[in-house]
Amino acid sequence: MLKPEKKIKKEKKNIPEKLFYKIGEVSRITEVEPYVLRYWESEFPFLKPRKSRSGQRLYVKKDIETIFEIKRLLYEERYTIEGVKKKFMEPHLKVVEIEERPEDQTQSAQQRLEHVKRRLREIIQSM
Numbered sequence: 548m549l550k551p552e553k554k555i556k557k558e559k560k561n562i563p564e565k566l567f568y569k570i571g572e573v574s575r576i577t578e579v580e581p582y583v584l585r586y587w588e589s590e591f592p593f594l595k596p597r598k599s600r601s602g603q604r605l606y607v608k609k610d611i612e613t614i615f616e617i618k619r620l621l622y623e624e625r626y627t628i629e630g631v632k633k634k635f636m637e638p639h640l641k642v643v644e645i646e647e648r649p650e651d652q653t654q655s656a657q658q659r660l661e662h663v664k665r666r667l668r669e670i671i672q673s674m
Contacts, residue, residue: 561576562576562608562611562612563576564608565608566607567597567605567606567607568605568606568607568608568610568611569603569604569605569606570584570585570596570603570604570606572606573606573610573611573614576611577611577614577615577618579614579618584604584614587614587617588604590628590632591617591631591632591635592669592670592672593613593635593669593670594610594613594614594617596610617631620634636670
């Protein structure tokens with residue numbers, strides 16, 4: 548029998564190649580209910596999917612990988628919500644990297660700087 552950790556790593560490879568994923572797709576891929584995903588967004592500042600003009604959540608592949616890691620830490624490693632927050636602040640698990648998303652290519656340097664400042668404030672507040 549496979550260990551649960553191996554199962555999650557195997558699931559990560561089964562993420563379809565797309566630019567964006569809606570919450571229902573992410574729920575099916577990760578086997579996490581949509582209401583849990585929305586709750587995790589409120590608890591983990593590093594899990595912030597974009598929103599479409601109509602307000603739908605748009606996740607990217609990196610978000611799904613982060614969800615798999617949160618799921619593993621909570622359900623397999625038995626971390627608390629606070630424990631997961633601290634774990635993600637460790638240097639080897641930083642999710643603070645600035646992703647180049649398609650809409651970022653048209654942003655001005657000032658807008659990008661403002662985005663980085665907001666993310667840094669979120670990170671500091673979560674400590």
